[in-house]
Amino acid sequence: MNLKKETFALLAGVLLMSVAHAPKASDDTQGFDIAARSDRTDVGFGDSVVELQMVLRNAAGQESTRALRIVTLEKPDETVGDKSLVVFETPRDIEGTALLSHAKILDPDDQWLYLPALKRVKRISSSNKSGPFVGSEFAFEDFTAIELNKFDYTYVGEVPCGDLTCDVLERTPRYENSGYKKQVSWVDQTDFQIRKVEFYDRRGDLLKVLDMGDYRNYDGIWRAHTLSMSNVQTNKQTDLIYGDYTFNTGLAENDFVKGRLSRLR
Amino acid sequence: MRTLLLVILLAVLSPAHGGELDISGSLELQARTFWHDPQWVDPDDQALQGTVVSTTEIRWYNEEGKQRAVFIPYLRWDATDDERSLADLREAYWAFEGDDYELLVGANTVFWGVTESLHLVDIINQTDFAGDIDGEDKLGQPMLSLMLQRDWGEISAFVMPYFRERTFSGKDGRFRPPLPVDSERVLYESSDKENHVDLALRYSHYIGDIDVGLNVFSGTSREPRLIPSADGESLLPVYDQINQFGVDVQYTRDAWLWKLEAIARDGVTHSFFAAVGGFEYTMYQVAESSADIGLLLEYQYDGRNEFEPVTIADSDVFVGTRLALNDIQDTAVLAGFSYDVDTGETFVNIEAERRFGEDWFGEFRVRAFSGAGPGDTTWWLQQDDYVQLSLSRHF
Numbered sequence: 001m002n003l004k005k006e007t008f009a010l011l012a013g014v015l016l017m018s019v020a021h022a023p024k025a026s027d028d029t030q031g032f033d034i035a036a037r038s039d040r041t042d043v044g045f046g047d048s049v050v051e052l053q054m055v056l057r058n059a060a061g062q063e064s065t066r067a068l069r070i071v072t073l074e075k076p077d078e079t080v081g082d083k084s085l086v087v088f089e090t091p092r093d094i095e096g097t098a099l100l101s102h103a104k105i106l107d108p109d110d111q112w113l114y115l116p117a118l119k120r121v122k123r124i125s126s127s128n129k130s131g132p133f134v135g136s137e138f139a140f141e142d143f144t145a146i147e148l149n150k151f152d153y154t155y156v157g158e159v160p161c162g163d164l165t166c167d168v169l170e171r172t173p174r175y176e177n178s179g180y181k182k183q184v185s186w187v188d189q190t191d192f193q194i195r196k197v198e199f200y201d202r203r204g205d206l207l208k209v210l211d212m213g214d215y216r217n218y219d220g221i222w223r224a225h226t227l228s229m230s231n232v233q234t235n236k237q238t239d240l241i242y243g244d245y246t247f248n249t250g251l252a253e254n255d256f257v258k259g260r261l262s263r264l265r
Numbered sequence: 266m267r268t269l270l271l272v273i274l275l276a277v278l279s280p281a282h283g284g285e286l287d288i289s290g291s292l293e294l295q296a297r298t299f300w301h302d303p304q305w306v307d308p309d310d311q312a313l314q315g316t317v318v319s320t321t322e323i324r325w326y327n328e329e330g331k332q333r334a335v336f337i338p339y340l341r342w343d344a345t346d347d348e349r350s351l352a353d354l355r356e357a358y359w360a361f362e363g364d365d366y367e368l369l370v371g372a373n374t375v376f377w378g379v380t381e382s383l384h385l386v387d388i389i390n391q392t393d394f395a396g397d398i399d400g401e402d403k404l405g406q407p408m409l410s411l412m413l414q415r416d417w418g419e420i421s422a423f424v425m426p427y428f429r430e431r432t433f434s435g436k437d438g439r440f441r442p443p444l445p446v447d448s449e450r451v452l453y454e455s456s457d458k459e460n461h462v463d464l465a466l467r468y469s470h471y472i473g474d475i476d477v478g479l480n481v482f483s484g485t486s487r488e489p490r491l492i493p494s495a496d497g498e499s500l501l502p503v504y505d506q507i508n509q510f511g512v513d514v515q516y517t518r519d520a521w522l523w524k525l526e527a528i529a530r531d532g533v534t535h536s537f538f539a540a541v542g543g544f545e546y547t548m549y550q551v552a553e554s555s556a557d558i559g560l561l562l563e564y565q566y567d568g569r570n571e572f573e574p575v576t577i578a579d580s581d582v583f584v585g586t587r588l589a590l591n592d593i594q595d596t597a598v599l600a601g602f603s604y605d606v607d608t609g610e611t612f613v614n615i616e617a618e619r620r621f622g623e624d625w626f627g628e629f630r631v632r633a634f635s636g637a638g639p640g641d642t643t644w645w646l647q648q649d650d651y652v653q654l655s656l657s658r659h660f
Contacts (some may be wrong), residue, residue, distance in 0.1 A: 056593050058593070091659070092623075094595070095625040118376050122379075123379075125519065132555050187278060259469060265287075265326075265333070
């Protein structure tokens with residue numbers, strides 16, 4: 001490996017990012033309004049706990065599975081991000097590894113990683129937005145809570161999607177270090193849920209397609225239970241298969257402090 | 266200790282509680298090869314050292330999740346060195362958690378600190394030096410601890426009624442001084458010996474990009490002095506009473522982690538200051554791959570005199586790199602190089618690891634010492650360069 005070349009590649013990436021971080025377009029509010037309507041169907045969930053399987057598949061079709069639990073605390077204020085805890089149950093050698101995130105809107109998130117072998121809590125850099133999350137096709141930025149105001153929106157048009165009709169929105173990340181030039185999302189006109197997202201890399205080429213399915217309604221709160229991310233450039237795929245959500249479990253701010261990480265189990 | 270264990274076992278086994286019981290563990294096979302002859306007469310001249318390690322983790326949670334009991338027996342059998350064989354309870358405690366506090370009784374492991382090359386402020390647990398010379402293997406510490414969580418941070422108090430002695434290689438083992446350490450004849454400054462009650466207090470919080478920890482410790486030093494026995498045949502560990510104040514700070518900005526740990530210790534004969542600080546910088550997705558490369562630089566300073574327990578980290582520069590492939594197998598390589606600015610002693614450490622399938626984990630290590638002259642602190646390790654292969658099955 002040539003270290004000089006790699007450093008140069010990184011610099012080029014930084015330049016591209018500053019271009020992508022353009023000021024918010026103000027002339028098109030239709031895109032934002034549709035995104036906001038979709039985002040707000042979620043308001044008032046309080047907190048949630050869900051167990052899921054992450055199935056990683058390489059181009060040759062080989063599979064590897066991880067089991068994890070995601071615990072989320074809603075911050076109803078749209079200018080503040082949610083707090084979340086991701087705890088790994090398998091593979092067994094990383095059992096108990098946990099990631100605590102305090103999401104921000106435009107500033108980098110605050111993140112701490114818990115390493116059970118040393119019982120060590122380590123504050124980590126959250127500037128690695130575009131890196132793969134635990135070897136999957138999901139990047140960190142796909143996995144942390146998608147906040148409404150992290151993007152600028154442009155309305156593209158409407159298309160049929162399955163039995164429904166979807167509004168198509170183009171969204172561009174407003175935060176730094178994104179791996180994407182843009183994303184195109186399909187939001188249905190009936191339940192206002194995101195059905196599909198296309199991710200375009202920094203060059204503007206299609207990189208990944210996310211299909212969101214098996215939507216279930218929990219007293220007015222919709223949740224997709226299968227998320228399938230396909231990388232069209234590498235033919236790798238990661239499926240997230242969610243179990244049932246539990247809402248309003250009585251979690252509080254103190255359940256999302258860094259000291260809690262070493263007391264999870 | 267035994268009473269505590271009984272209480273915990275009863276809590277775990279009590280059928281009336283309901284709740285959830287989770288049992289997991291691992292079995293590890295370890296093989297070490299030394300490519301130099303042993304420096305001292307006794308160590309077994311066989312080039313291969315085989316070890317089996319078993320760790321079992323039994324965790325119980327009550328239905329509301331307010332109470333938990335954890336029991337982690339750790340067993341190590343070494344084919345060459347009896348002193349490296351060990352039966353320990355890494356954790357054996359019961360804890361009750363309220364909304365903003367936690368009370369814990371039993372043996373536990375607690376980590377403090379931020380730096381990578383040295384864990385200076387981490388003082389609660391004794392080091393299992395026979396297990397690994399890197400100081401990251403620890404022995405379970407019996408304690409009563411109370412944690413309070415407030416808006417302005419977390420405060421933890423520790424009362425530790427029983428002291429754990431450091432493990433050392435025996436006369437047949439590698440990584441030992443010219444004379445073997447006699448673990449049967451241990452000396453204490455306190456007349457209470459291992460029953461001296463040690464106390465510690467820790468405050469930890471973060472403000473924006475800065476994480477801070479402050480701690481005080483008063484009690485039996487985890488680091489022993491080693492003094493020759495009267496018959497001149499072995500070294501005896503001496504555990505002195507110390508008071509220590511420690512601070513650890515990390516500033517996290519973009520891909521940079523800036524780290525500092527410092528202690529002020531009222532030691533055996535004098536008060537001194539020690540610190541380790543530096544940075545970790547990570548380049549993400551190098552060359553458009555999924556891999557990350559981290560660069561680490563740390564400097565270690567220690568102002569202790571020759572009457573205090575010996576440290577190798579007195580004026581050393583550490584440079585390291587961490588390669589993470591971010592693949593399905595979590596393949597990672599860590600390579601570090603330490604250089605003592607005063608004496609020219611060097612230490613090379615390379616660790617590579619990956620998962621095989623879902624349940625197997627393999628690790629490869631190389632460690633090498635050089636540059637020490639007679640009287641230098643790593644002189645007695647000069648012939649102990651080694652390669653280690655280990656394979657673990659997790660269940």
